[in-house]
Amino acid sequence: MAGPQGDIETLIALMARLPGLGPRSARRAVLHLLKKRDLLMAPLAEAMARTAATTRDCAICGNLTSHETCEICANPDRATGEICVVEDVADLWALEQSGAFRGRYHVLGGTLSPLDAIGPEDLRIPDLIARVTGTQAVEVILALPATVDGQTTAHYLADALAPTGVPISSLAQGVPVGGELDYLDEGTITAALRARRRF
Numbered sequence: 417m418a419g420p421q422g423d424i425e426t427l428i429a430l431m432a433r434l435p436g437l438g439p440r441s442a443r444r445a446v447l448h449l450l451k452k453r454d455l456l457m458a459p460l461a462e463a464m465a466r467t468a469a470t471t472r473d474c475a476i477c478g479n480l481t482s483h484e485t486c487e488i489c490a491n492p493d494r495a496t497g498e499i500c501v502v503e504d505v506a507d508l509w510a511l512e513q514s515g516a517f518r519g520r521y522h523v524l525g526g527t528l529s530p531l532d533a534i535g536p537e538d539l540r541i542p543d544l545i546a547r548v549t550g551t552q553a554v555e556v557i558l559a560l561p562a563t564v565d566g567q568t569t570a571h572y573l574a575d576a577l578a579p580t581g582v583p584i585s586s587l588a589q590g591v592p593v594g595g596e597l598d599y600l601d602e603g604t605i606t607a608a609l610r611a612r613r614r615f
Contacts, residue, residue: 428442478521479508479523488521497554498520498553499521500520500559504523507559553582555585557587558574558587
């Protein structure tokens with residue numbers, strides 16, 4: 417289809433590729449943007465173009481930044497020697513929003529997945545090993561998902577980092593704060609029982 421209608425359909429198809437948006441949601445979003453062209457669509461297009469041109473991966477941790485290194489890696493107050501390993505940038509942002517971690521991060525860019533042919537060389541695992549080996553790391557915290565691929569990756573990293581002698585830990589798993597047992601799945605309850613500690 418040619419012309420403006422073709423452009424609109426192309427935009428809807430592209431929007432539908434975004435997480436959480438299907439074809440119907442994408443169509444509604446595009447129609448809303450078109451109704452508010454000057455107020456929303458033009459500034460959004462400019463911001464997207466600017467962000468696409470200036471955003472890159474941090475050379476140290478893999479976070480998104482507009483500089484060579486991100487603000488976290490450039491902050492000397494964050495040089496605690498603790499490196500928190502996460503699957504992707506969204507996980508880094510979630511941990512950062514909590515304000516609970518004051519060290520530095522390492523974004524793997526995914527998890528190992530033999531079924532999808534994703535091996536260590538496809539992720540930022542060699543960079544992590546080199547980073548831990550070449551710095552004054554005091555602890556590596558594995559903050560990976562509690563999935564089969566996440567746990568496979570955690571075990572692989574623990575084995576690969578063992579020769580460095582740096583202590584390796586992982587996030588606790590189990591009952592969330594404010595959680596009620598009757599709403600939890602069996603896997604969460606099992607993990608909570610295994611990770612129990614003295615009161």
